[in-house]
Amino acid sequence: MNHIIKTxxxxxxxIIILFVSLQGFSQDLEAIxxxxxxxxxYLVFGTFNGTRLLxxxxxxxRKEGILEFLISHRFGRVxxxxxxxxxxxxxxxxxxxxxxxxxxxxxxxxxSSFEKTFDIYAKYRLAQQKMGxxxxxxxxxxxxxxxxxTIKDYLPENKPxxxxxxxxxxxxxxxxxxxxxxxxxxxxxFIHFNTVPFxxxxxxxxxxxxxxxxxxxxxxxLNGEYYYNINPFESMNVKNSLAFGVDIETGGHIFQLILSNxxxxxxxxxxxxxxxxxxxxxxxxxxxxxxxxxVKKTN
Amino acid sequence: xxxMRGFYFIVFGILLMHNIxxxxxxxxxxxxVSFFSxxxxxxxxxxxxxxxxxxxTKTGKxxxxxxxxxxxxxxxxxxxxxNENYVESYKxxxxxxxxxxxxxxxxDETNTISEIVGILTVHGKEKEISSKVTVIIDENGIxxxxxxxxxxxxxxxxxxxxxxxxxxxxxxxxxxxxxxPYN
Numbered sequence: 001m002n003h004i005i006k007t008x009x010x011x012x013x014x015i016i017i018l019f020v021s022l023q024g025f026s027q028d029l030e031a032i033x034x035x036x037x038x039x040x041x042y043l044v045f046g047t048f049n050g051t052r053l054l055x056x057x058x059x060x061x062r063k064e065g066i067l068e069f070l071i072s073h074r075f076g077r078v079x080x081x082x083x084x085x086x087x088x089x090x091x092x093x094x095x096x097x098x099x100x101x102x103x104x105x106x107x108x109x110x111x112s113s114f115e116k117t118f119d120i121y122a123k124y125r126l127a128q129q130k131m132g133x134x135x136x137x138x139x140x141x142x143x144x145x146x147x148x149x150t151i152k153d154y155l156p157e158n159k160p161x162x163x164x165x166x167x168x169x170x171x172x173x174x175x176x177x178x179x180x181x182x183x184x185x186x187x188x189x190f191i192h193f194n195t196v197p198f199x200x201x202x203x204x205x206x207x208x209x210x211x212x213x214x215x216x217x218x219x220x221x222l223n224g225e226y227y228y229n230i231n232p233f234e235s236m237n238v239k240n241s242l243a244f245g246v247d248i249e250t251g252g253h254i255f256q257l258i259l260s261n262x263x264x265x266x267x268x269x270x271x272x273x274x275x276x277x278x279x280x281x282x283x284x285x286x287x288x289x290x291x292x293x294x295v296k297k298t299n
Numbered sequence: 300x301x302x303m304r305g306f307y308f309i310v311f312g313i314l315l316m317h318n319i320x321x322x323x324x325x326x327x328x329x330x331x332v333s334f335f336s337x338x339x340x341x342x343x344x345x346x347x348x349x350x351x352x353x354x355x356t357k358t359g360k361x362x363x364x365x366x367x368x369x370x371x372x373x374x375x376x377x378x379x380x381x382n383e384n385y386v387e388s389y390k391x392x393x394x395x396x397x398x399x400x401x402x403x404x405x406x407d408e409t410n411t412i413s414e415i416v417g418i419l420t421v422h423g424k425e426k427e428i429s430s431k432v433t434v435i436i437d438e439n440g441i442x443x444x445x446x447x448x449x450x451x452x453x454x455x456x457x458x459x460x461x462x463x464x465x466x467x468x469x470x471x472x473x474x475x476x477x478x479x480p481y482n
Contacts, residue, residue: 029324029362030397032481033351036328042368046383063375103375180389218384219459249384250461294374 044129047139047177048185050254050290051098051106051123053211054225054243055262055270056187059141059175061125062100065296070096070110072265072288074258079281087285094265099295112265115153119266121145129177143171147266160195168192169267171209181215189227191268198235206230207271213247221247223256227271241270242278256288323356325441325478332365332474336467343377343466345370352476354441359403361415361443363396363476385456386422394421396428400443406434415445424454440480446473 048058051068062068076090084090096110104125111118123143130136149165168191175185187209196203211225225243232238243260261278262270265286276282330350336343347370352363367388372378382388398417400406406413416429430447448469451458458466 029353029355029360030364030395032324032326032353033362033364036326036353037351037364038328040366040369042366045379063379066376180387218457250459292376294376297373 039133041130041132041134044131044139044177047129047175047183048213048223049221049247049249050256050288052256052288052290053185053213054223054245054256054258054288055241055260055265056209056211056225056227056267057123057141057143057171057173058185058211059125059139059173061104061106061123061141062098062292064100064102065294066100067293067295068096068098068100068290069293070094070098070288070290072096072286074114074260074263074265074284074286076263076284077276077281078283078285092263092265112269114264114269115149116151117147117149117266117269119145119147129175137176139173139175139177141173141175143169143173145169145267147268164195166194167268169271171267183213185209185211187211187227189267189271191272193268193272197233201233201235202231205232205272209271219249221249223247229271233272236273237275238272239274239277241274253292254288254290256290258286258288259283260286324481325354325356326481327352327440327476327478330363330365330474330476332363332472334370335471335473337471338465338467340465343372345372345378345381347371350474350476352443352478353481354400354443354478356403356441359400361396361398361400361417363474364393365395366392367394368392385458391421391423394419396420400432400434403434406436408436411435415443419449421449422454422456426453439477441478442476443478444473444475446471448472 048060051058051060051062072094074092076084076087078087080087092112092114094110094112096108098106098108100106106123108121121144123141125141127136127138127140129139147167154160170190171187173185173187175183177183189207189209191205193203207227207229209225209227211223213221213223215221223245227241229238229240239261241260241262243258243262245256245258248255261276261282262274263284264270264273328351329348330352331348332350333344333346347365349369350363350365352361354361367386368382370378370381372381396417396419398415401414401416411433413432413434414429415432418425419428428447428449430445432443432445435442448471451468451470
């Protein structure tokens with residue numbers, strides 16, 4: 001009996017150490033994996049839900065081979081009264097086909113009913129926010145567009161030439177996804193008008209856009225967007241464009257519900273030609289609906 | 300006093316064993332794991348070729364880890380939705396497995412089928428799983444392959460009503476891991 005107790009006494013530490021060391025084995029495996037896993041760099045996706053923040057563009061582009069069909073709508077002013085069904089009688093619609101040639105480059109064509117305007121644009125993702133081993137803090141996308149107004153709002157003898165009705169826009173979209181729920185964007189913008197309303201109006205206009213997305217659930221976010229026009233047309237009482245909205249994302253669709261004082265969905269329109277005052281109730285209800293089709297398979 | 304000497308001897312012995320056992324480990328950094336979801340609307344498949352896995356031949360224990368972001372899909376938008384909305388890769392970047400290959404010491408050229416059991420962690424949720432595994436041991440190393448099924452709901456991955464028909468409730472996971480001697 002005494003002999004057994006004595007043996008136990010010496011065997012116990014041995015058993016404990018054996019037990020601890022065996023446990024150590026499995027921890028070792030995980031420790032080795034941790035040590036062997038290289039700290040990779042990965043791109044930050046989903047800074048914004050769609051290619052539009054609200055009226056204006058976001059830094060997002062579609063991935064290679066995706067054709068996005070975009071239907072955007074802006075109704076009349078909500079303060080236009082019951083006779084106009086609070087703006088719903090009027091509408092401006094834009095259809096757009098936007099194709100991602102590569103992950104970085106998107107080319108698009110669109111047509112707005114407002115002033116019967118055609119637009120083309122190219123959007124190039126210059127840099128994408130990265131995390132991990134070699135991080136990069138910002139996503140930067142370049143945007144360039146041309147619009148051609150085709151409404152016949154002139155006398156036959158004053159028919160303008162094609163180039164006289166062209167307007168160009170250039171933007172540098174700079175954004176950062178601060179955390180999964182909060183993204184911000186600034187957008188220095190340059191607009192050139194081949195024709196201006198009056199002689200003393202500027203042909204070249206500068207503006208600065210700011211915007212944000214606040215995610216309130218996995219699929220719903222609140223967006224805000226404001227464009228400050230630095231040198232507006234002097235002949236018009238131009239207001240800065242302000243918009244608030246809700247994004248609802250469901251698989252390949254994105255619905256955006258928008259309240260804005262701008263009726264145009266083109267940069268030259270909402271930045272340079274907004275006349276309504278948001279806080280006077282000159283608010284247009286609108287929506288963007290996007291459907292993405294993968295027309296080319298990629299790996 | 301004599302007994303204490305014997306005790307230290309054993310402790311050193313165990314420490315020595317630790318060192319030796321390090322040569323019994325087999326590792327891969329380019330393991331393959333894929334998952335497959337079949338539904339009436341569409342089939343979704345994603346591959347990951349950067350899976351880390353280590354096997355300890357002394358114990359039959361195995362540890363696997365992978366980055367959710369490294370899964371590649373047929374459609375780019377699927378990958379974005381997978382990471383952003385379903386598995387929330389910004390919160391849970393890794394999936395891990397920790398377990399053991401049953402009766403590892405009995406496996407050889409003719410007896411290659413075993414069972415792998417352990418804890419799978421995805422989306423921050425742990426779940427005990429088991430899978431049939433084919434183990435091929437040769438001079439190049441140890442190759443494990445097999446497949447098993449998991450329930451999406453076990454990992455607290457929420458699928459919105461509008462896409463319930465697009466994503467299967469049970470996902471088939473396949474793996475193929477070529478381990479080479481480590482150290």
